[in-house]
Amino acid sequence: MSTPLAQQPLVIAGRTFHSRLMVGTGKFASPQAMSDALAASGTEMVTVALRRADLSGEGDPFADILDFIDPEKYLLIPNTSGAMNAEEAVRLARLAAAAGLPKWIKLEIHPDPRYLLPDPIETLKAAEILVGEGFTVLPYINADPVLAKRLEEAGTATVMPLAAPIGTNKGLDTKGQLEIIIEQAGIPVVIDAGLGIPSHAAAAMELGADAVLINTAIAIASDPARMARAFAVAVDAGRAAFEMGLPVAGRTARATSPLTGFLDA
Amino acid sequence: MSFVDEFNRLPGIASPRLQAFQRLLEPGHDLEALAARAAQTTRRHFGKTMRLFAPLYLSNECVNNCKYCGFSRDNPIFRTTLSVDQVEAEARYLATEGFRSILLVAGEHPKFVSNGYLEDCVRRLSAFVPSVALEVGPMETEEYRPVVAAGAEGLVVYQETYDRATYDTLHTAGPKKNFDWRLECPERAYQAGFRRIGIGALLGLADWRAEALALAAHCDYLLRHCWRASVTVSLPRLRPAAGEFEPTHPVSDRDFTRLMLALRLTFPQVGLVLSTREPARLRDGLMPLGITLMSAGARTEPGGYTGAGREALHRTERGKIVPLIGTEGEYATEQFAISDDRSAGEIAEKLRSLGLDPVWKDWDRALAHQEQAA
Numbered sequence: 001m002s003t004p005l006a007q008q009p010l011v012i013a014g015r016t017f018h019s020r021l022m023v024g025t026g027k028f029a030s031p032q033a034m035s036d037a038l039a040a041s042g043t044e045m046v047t048v049a050l051r052r053a054d055l056s057g058e059g060d061p062f063a064d065i066l067d068f069i070d071p072e073k074y075l076l077i078p079n080t081s082g083a084m085n086a087e088e089a090v091r092l093a094r095l096a097a098a099a100g101l102p103k104w105i106k107l108e109i110h111p112d113p114r115y116l117l118p119d120p121i122e123t124l125k126a127a128e129i130l131v132g133e134g135f136t137v138l139p140y141i142n143a144d145p146v147l148a149k150r151l152e153e154a155g156t157a158t159v160m161p162l163a164a165p166i167g168t169n170k171g172l173d174t175k176g177q178l179e180i181i182i183e184q185a186g187i188p189v190v191i192d193a194g195l196g197i198p199s200h201a202a203a204a205m206e207l208g209a210d211a212v213l214i215n216t217a218i219a220i221a222s223d224p225a226r227m228a229r230a231f232a233v234a235v236d237a238g239r240a241a242f243e244m245g246l247p248v249a250g251r252t253a254r255a256t257s258p259l260t261g262f263l264d265a
Numbered sequence: 266m267s268f269v270d271e272f273n274r275l276p277g278i279a280s281p282r283l284q285a286f287q288r289l290l291e292p293g294h295d296l297e298a299l300a301a302r303a304a305q306t307t308r309r310h311f312g313k314t315m316r317l318f319a320p321l322y323l324s325n326e327c328v329n330n331c332k333y334c335g336f337s338r339d340n341p342i343f344r345t346t347l348s349v350d351q352v353e354a355e356a357r358y359l360a361t362e363g364f365r366s367i368l369l370v371a372g373e374h375p376k377f378v379s380n381g382y383l384e385d386c387v388r389r390l391s392a393f394v395p396s397v398a399l400e401v402g403p404m405e406t407e408e409y410r411p412v413v414a415a416g417a418e419g420l421v422v423y424q425e426t427y428d429r430a431t432y433d434t435l436h437t438a439g440p441k442k443n444f445d446w447r448l449e450c451p452e453r454a455y456q457a458g459f460r461r462i463g464i465g466a467l468l469g470l471a472d473w474r475a476e477a478l479a480l481a482a483h484c485d486y487l488l489r490h491c492w493r494a495s496v497t498v499s500l501p502r503l504r505p506a507a508g509e510f511e512p513t514h515p516v517s518d519r520d521f522t523r524l525m526l527a528l529r530l531t532f533p534q535v536g537l538v539l540s541t542r543e544p545a546r547l548r549d550g551l552m553p554l555g556i557t558l559m560s561a562g563a564r565t566e567p568g569g570y571t572g573a574g575r576e577a578l579h580r581t582e583r584g585k586i587v588p589l590i591g592t593e594g595e596y597a598t599e600q601f602a603i604s605d606d607r608s609a610g611e612i613a614e615k616l617r618s619l620g621l622d623p624v625w626k627d628w629d630r631a632l633a634h635q636e637q638a639a
Contacts, residue, residue, distance in 0.1 A: 027312020029620045051395075051629045062363045063395075063626040082632045084460070084493060091631050113495040114488065114534040167310055220308045 005240035010210055012188050013104075013136045013157040015075070017044045020205065021235045022077075022190060023228065024215025026052070031068040033224050038074065041228035046074040047106045047213065051082040055095045071102075077138065079106035085119070086126035093130055105130060106160070107139040116166045116193075120147045124154065131155035140192055143174035148181045148189075159185065160213065162193040163204060167216040169196020172203055182208040198227075198234035205238025206246060267449045268486045272427070275482055282531060286481045289527035290474050296523060303529040303555040310534050314622045316558045317609065318366035319359045320400070320540075322567040323347050323386060325597055327372030328584075329402075329439030331425070333470065335506030335600045336372040338439065338584040342507045342598035346377040349385045351573035356390045358570045362562060362609040365626035366396040368421065370565075370600075373402025373441060384415045391416030396628035398461060402440070403450040409457030416630055419461030420454040422447065423501065427479030428471040435470060451483075455491040460633055462487060462494045463538065468521065469503035469512030477524050484532055497536035497558060498528055504542050504601035518547055522554075529555035541603040548605050553619050561612035566599040 010017040022045040028034035038046060046069055054060035069076055078096040083089035086109065093105045107130065109123050110116040118140050124147065130137045136157045141147055143161040151159050161181055164170035172178065173194060182189050188210035195201050196217045204212050214231050221227035279287065289299065324346035327336040335342065347355065356367055369386060371378040378401060390397050398419030399412065409420070426432050429444055436442045451462045464483055466476040480498065487496050502521065503512045516524075521543075528537060539548055539556045541563040548559070568574035578597060579586045607615070613623040 027314055028622060029313035030617065030622050033313075051632060052624070052627055053629075054626075055629055055631065056393075060365075060626070062365055082628065084633070088632050092629065095629075095631050111493045113493070169309065216309070216312065219312050 004236045006236050006243055007240075008243060010188060012138075017075075017211075019044045019232070019235075020211040020239055021201075021232050022047060022192075022211055022213040023218065024079075024213060025049070025065060025069065026081075027216055027219035028224060029219075031065065034219070035068045037218050037224040037228040038069070040225035040232070041218070042232045043228075044075060045077055047077045047079045047215075049081040050078050050092050050096050053078070053096075055099050057099055075104065076102055077104045077106050078102075079108050079140075080126075081108045081110075083109050083126075084111040084122075085109060086122040086129065089122070089126040090129050093126075093135060094133075097135070103134060104136040104138065104157075107137055107156075118142055118162075120144060123147075124150055127151055127156050128154045138190065143177035143181060145177060145180040145184060149184060152185065152187050156187065158188045158190050158210070160190045160192040163191050163200070164194025166193040168194050169200075169217060170194050171196060171200040172207070175207070178204075178207060178209070198230045201231050202234040202238035202241075205235055206241050208242055211235075267452055268483055268490075269445050269448055271482065271486055272448060272479065276478060279478070279482065280485065283478065283481055283485060286527055286531040287474075287478055289530060290477055290523060294523075296519070296526070299523070299526040299530065300554050303526040304553055306529055306533050307553075307555050307557065311557050313620055314624045315552065315556070315616050316366065316536075316624050316627055317364065317612065318368055318396075318398075318558060318560055319362070319364040319609070320368045320370050320560055320563050320565065321352065321355050321359065322565060322569060322600070323352060323369055323371040323382075323401075324374065324377050325372050325567055325600065326374040326377040327439075328374050329372075329441040330437045331439075331441060332435045332437065332508065333425075333467065333503060333506070333510040335508060335598060337508055338581075340507040340598075341580060341582050343578055343580055343596065345567050345574035345578045345597045347567050347574045349382070349389055351568065351571075352386045353389050354573050355568065355570045356394055360393060363613070363623075363625045364609065365394060366398070366628065367394050368398045368400055368419075368560075370400045371402075373439070378402070383417075384411050387412055387415040387417045391630050395626055395630050398463070400463075403447050403453070406453040406456045409454055409459065413458040413633075417459065418628060418633060419463060419497075420451070420459045421463035421465075421497075421499070422450045422454070423463075423465040423467055423499065424448060424480075424483070425467045426470040427466060427476050427483075431471045448483075451487055452491065455487075455494050458633070460494060461497060462491065463497040463499060465499035465501060465538075467501050467503060468516045469514055471514055473514060473516045473520060473524065477527070481528065481531060484528075484535060488532070488535070495536060496532075497538050498532070499538035499540065500524060501540055501542050504604065506601040507598055521547075522551065525551060525555050541605045542601065543604055545605045545607060549615060549619075552616060552621060559612065561605075561607065562609040563603055564599070565601055565603060566597040568597055569599070572596075
């Protein structure tokens with residue numbers, strides 16, 4: 001990847017990242033396609049569904065998704081997808097840690113298997129337990145500003161609000177709420193879910209998000225590696241624009257040569 | 266309130282969603298266009314993946330008489346019930362084939378397949394199989410709870426036919442005669458804590474469009490009322506079996522495909538299951554269009570994978586055990602003849618050639634394994 005346009009590194013829980021693109025590992029046509037896309041994305045953070053991984057410690061060759069992710073190259077963040085309540089999520093997180101995975105956890109608790117919308121109450125409950133046990137917790141949440149603050153107070157490392165339900169490709173459906181979350185946040189805000197095309201990611205970064213997480217849009221692309229690269233470029237461009245300060249849109253025309261320029265003469 | 270109330274008012278109260286579903290079933294809709302939309306919808310929601318599972322038959326004993334079923338009590342077939350050790354042996358064989366998702370299937374017989382037996386089987390398998398589901402005779406909510414606690418994740422119950430009159434004609438004896446009891450079974454399973462609920466209609470028994478509408482209404486109801494569960498839909502077509510029942514309403518490959526596509530477009534996030542009842546050519550064609558779960562390398566008799574249970578083999582005549590004569594009955598009788606006999610490995614390879622990733626493990630027993638947590 002060429003020198004990024006954006007200049008400020010991302011810091012989560014004291015760890016510095018130069019890529020602001022997180023990538024999920026579900027839905028790919030093959031482990032190799034996933035591996036190629038990760039490389040092309042320039043990502044440093046990869047999330048993996050624990051329900052697809054071998055937690056038994058027996059080297060299960062039919063649950064080999066972890067074999068395709070180089071832990072030297074990427075920070076592997078296990079996720080608790082499939083958990084319907086705090087108890088299940090905590091159990092999964094502990095198992096992942098016991099299996100030797102990093103003690104980072106993307107906390108996902110969605111009791112509704114269709115839209116996979118996160119349960120705010122159970123998420124807060126699990127976050128409090130896991131933070132207390134020393135996990136670096138990255139909770140997936142609805143775009144709820146109050147919940148975001150409550151999680152921050154509980155000690156989570158980020159909040160990961162959705163832009164739209166997982167896999168919908170709808171873009172920044174929750175834009176107004178995301179703006180409030182970003183404005184109020186004292187921890188990194190990672191916009192997760194619903195971003196379907198690179199311009200969605202760029203817009204999220206322009207909004208001031210600290211990072212975005214993409215999975216479906218990359219995984220189901222005809223050329224996942226190329227799409228991963230497209231997202232990487234878009235994230236970088238959006239972040240650079242945010243760092244420079246976006247021009248404020250106005251309703252009336254503004255002359256290139258200011259009418260009041262004589263005052264500075 | 267249960268689905269029975271809504272069902273009894275069908276088709277009169279069909280919602281706009283169900284009316285749209287019904288329109289998709291009409292021949293006027295361009296099948297090719299439906300296929301393209303369904304393929305796209307499936308990729309969006311499920312990605313380029315296919316979950317694989319295998320059935321494991323525990324017992325072919327049955328107290329019911331169902332005219333279409335090879336296991337019917339009156340059929341003079343070779344029967345057996347596997348011991349828990351034998352069930353484990355079958356499961357370990359399937360695990361070597363790659364399966365991490367197993368469906369335990371049994372006829373309905375309180376003497377052979379009682380609650381304690383099912384619990385023991387589930388508990389034994391849960392130690393090394395992440396996802397264990399059941400397809401057994403309907404039970405009470407309270408009877409399901411210990412099976413869920415033992416580690417069972419899913420329950421499958423097909424209504425067979427949603428046509429009351431046909432149902433009554435086909436089920437001549439046994440507890441299965443109770444149409445409403447069966448129809449409410451998915452709700453009882455949900456109350457008991459099952460996370461995945463499978464429903465379906467056995468195609469070939471009644472007019473397929475009417476069956477489809479009732480099945481879609483059932484799915485729609487479960488999505489609204491059992492919102493925490495994953496719902497899967499299966500459309501088994503009748504296959505040759507003991508008793509030699511012939512389908513009274515055969516469903517063509519074209520209509521079967523149309524029905525699958527209509528279900529996918531109406532219920533984008535619902536899992537659609539395709540079994541080895543269907544021929545290889547059709548399965549291959551449907552793989553990229555809307556199917557999300559497939560069985561492979563299936564055997565439909567107890568002990569079919571390892572030969573287990575043969576020492577307890579016996580023959581029945583009108584439900585009564587009769588002595589075996591000579592060398593007859595070396596194997597238990599299958600429920601029906603499968604059509605696609607390719608191995609799990611061959612199916613996985615076919616999926617890969619179509620740009621799909623065969624997923625063996627998509628569940629971990631740490632999720633919802635209550636006894637383990639205790």
